[in-house]
Amino acid sequence: MSLLEVQDLHVHFPVKRGIVLERTVGHVRAVDGVSLSVEQGRTLGVVGESGCGKSTLGRAVLQLEPITSGRVVFEGRDLSVLSADELRRARRRMQMVFQDPLASLDPRQSVASALAEPVRTHEPGARDLDARSRRLLDLVGMPATALNRYPHEFSGGQRQRIGIARALALDPQLVIADEPVSALDVSIQAQVLNLLAELQERLGLTYVVIAHDLAVVRHISDDVAVMYLGAVVETASSEDLYAAPLHPYTRSLLSAVPVPDPDVEDRRERILLRGDLPSPAAVPPGCRFHTRCPWRQPTRCHDEVPELRTVDLPVPVVPSGAADPAAAPVRSQGRVACHWAEQVASGALTPTSTLQT
Amino acid sequence: MSLSQVEAADTALEHPEEASAGLTRDAFRRLRRNPLAIVGASLITVFVLVALFAPLLAPYDPVASDLTDIRPGQFPGPSREHLLGLDEQGRDELSRLIYGARYSLLIGVVSTAMGATVGLLLGLLAGAFGGWVDSLVMRAMDVMLAVPGLLLAIGVAALLGRSITSIMIAVAVVNVPVFARLLRSSMLVQGRSDYVLSTRSLGVKRRKIVLGHVLPNSLAPVIVQATLVLATAIVEAAGLAYLGLGSEDPRIPEWGRMLAVTNAYLSSEPLLALWPGLAIVLSVLGFYLLGEALREALDPKLRR
Numbered sequence: 001m002s003l004l005e006v007q008d009l010h011v012h013f014p015v016k017r018g019i020v021l022e023r024t025v026g027h028v029r030a031v032d033g034v035s036l037s038v039e040q041g042r043t044l045g046v047v048g049e050s051g052c053g054k055s056t057l058g059r060a061v062l063q064l065e066p067i068t069s070g071r072v073v074f075e076g077r078d079l080s081v082l083s084a085d086e087l088r089r090a091r092r093r094m095q096m097v098f099q100d101p102l103a104s105l106d107p108r109q110s111v112a113s114a115l116a117e118p119v120r121t122h123e124p125g126a127r128d129l130d131a132r133s134r135r136l137l138d139l140v141g142m143p144a145t146a147l148n149r150y151p152h153e154f155s156g157g158q159r160q161r162i163g164i165a166r167a168l169a170l171d172p173q174l175v176i177a178d179e180p181v182s183a184l185d186v187s188i189q190a191q192v193l194n195l196l197a198e199l200q201e202r203l204g205l206t207y208v209v210i211a212h213d214l215a216v217v218r219h220i221s222d223d224v225a226v227m228y229l230g231a232v233v234e235t236a237s238s239e240d241l242y243a244a245p246l247h248p249y250t251r252s253l254l255s256a257v258p259v260p261d262p263d264v265e266d267r268r269e270r271i272l273l274r275g276d277l278p279s280p281a282a283v284p285p286g287c288r289f290h291t292r293c294p295w296r297q298p299t300r301c302h303d304e305v306p307e308l309r310t311v312d313l314p315v316p317v318v319p320s321g322a323a324d325p326a327a328a329p330v331r332s333q334g335r336v337a338c339h340w341a342e343q344v345a346s347g348a349l350t351p352t353s354t355l356q357t
Numbered sequence: 358m359s360l361s362q363v364e365a366a367d368t369a370l371e372h373p374e375e376a377s378a379g380l381t382r383d384a385f386r387r388l389r390r391n392p393l394a395i396v397g398a399s400l401i402t403v404f405v406l407v408a409l410f411a412p413l414l415a416p417y418d419p420v421a422s423d424l425t426d427i428r429p430g431q432f433p434g435p436s437r438e439h440l441l442g443l444d445e446q447g448r449d450e451l452s453r454l455i456y457g458a459r460y461s462l463l464i465g466v467v468s469t470a471m472g473a474t475v476g477l478l479l480g481l482l483a484g485a486f487g488g489w490v491d492s493l494v495m496r497a498m499d500v501m502l503a504v505p506g507l508l509l510a511i512g513v514a515a516l517l518g519r520s521i522t523s524i525m526i527a528v529a530v531v532n533v534p535v536f537a538r539l540l541r542s543s544m545l546v547q548g549r550s551d552y553v554l555s556t557r558s559l560g561v562k563r564r565k566i567v568l569g570h571v572l573p574n575s576l577a578p579v580i581v582q583a584t585l586v587l588a589t590a591i592v593e594a595a596g597l598a599y600l601g602l603g604s605e606d607p608r609i610p611e612w613g614r615m616l617a618v619t620n621a622y623l624s625s626e627p628l629l630a631l632w633p634g635l636a637i638v639l640s641v642l643g644f645y646l647l648g649e650a651l652r653e654a655l656d657p658k659l660r661r
Binding site for chain 2: 059062064088089090091092095096098099100103104105106107108109117118121122152163166169170
């Protein structure tokens, strides 16, 4: 049994018109049928461009966003059927780390109060609050002198450490980190990521890390789910995904990552996506990526919704434009939502719009 | 409400929430560096001191008449005995101005406090519960705002009869929707912030989130507004008194009424209109300058 099981999760926001008589004129399908599972002690990375619904997914998993349909099963319990009070008590087992550490801390609350608040809420009458707060600060590498200070007195990295300490105050099993480092300086990002990894090892935490930065996700994740317009288009182990992406969207995303080798960088082919992300209020029929897909085919793509299926592998996955197909990496497992995944992988189909640099 | 309470309320406005150190200390430092804040605070200090120590400062009894030198339409102007001259009843103008500060301060503070209390309660209801409570409260506030402020105040004051209390209530009523709307919108903004979400994800109860996090963070604009409303309350109260809606007792030295009485002698004794007018302008200016400086000091966008 996985620690966290997300089954066919939908989060739709109604679009309303009218002043006195409001009527619903449509839905923004922020999360549109996502199924995921995360094993105890592992890290799932969720990547996708902004607006793909990855943050909403994270919040919906924690029941911070009302779910339209689907189930979130955490430690064997379906969270969506819990009463408000049961849910409130269940929250201590699952926590969230936010993108902007300044915005996610109450500016009028001292660090001591911010760290003690969750404990006071769940263990009324707890006595060793001060000692516990000190231990938490120590855990995230902050001095105890921080206790009497306020969020605006710290640097971004320090604030994020405090945010992490607060999330860990109740000894949770699951931590959902929504863009945990994207608001930080690049020089600080690695420190915070290493802290997260270290804490996972020491406390046996399970992470869901949501990010748009592929390098961040690669660094920290065991498994990766790629989201596009509210749906997961590919899942794989981190290694496999980066070595041999299957879905056209994943391939184009990864082709945008620069390679630290000038020779490769020169020959490397970049796949350009045309157009903007379609509105999640009007998701394209068929494959939701077909409006921008460089591998789009005249059949199936525009009228048949591709299932997230396990592709019959191992087949060598040929990077487009590779000189020697024999040296292509072999991929062991993973699931992808593309009708033509095998043909795209083997190089039988070629993209129509690429940019040779 | 005694004058000491009035002063306490006044200083509370100048030192909002001593307890929450960090931010408030910062705002205070910025406030001290702002020359306009210094001017405003000085004017208010003088105003409050004059009101408090009126019996010590006033050279004469403000209600005692000396009719020996009074002729119809002609009163003795400034002299060594009466620095600002005598009014139409032969009373010392300076002493009346000094005692008048008490009434202006009292009316300003009490009506602002009443307006703020009711307005903040309504705003809290609307902001905390949302939904139909919010709609109900806010539509009622919209109706009140649709009537021009002074007209509404005149209506309320006329309804309640002539007294200082009815002026205070009238001015308070006008300011209720201002505070309600302000707190509600401020709470809506704060309620959508990440720290509320993070506190919610920790399982903290809703009531505690609203009262312990959203409300305190929504109060900064309210404090600024209260300072500015104090200024307008003094003007509105003077306006109502000018229109004859103040107390029926002619002995009460209220600036607005003092101004109204001089109407009849404006051509012969224009100075008598100048003094109460100047007193109103300076006291209002003090609160206004401080309010504007507070707005800048508390604005999170200008932080650091």
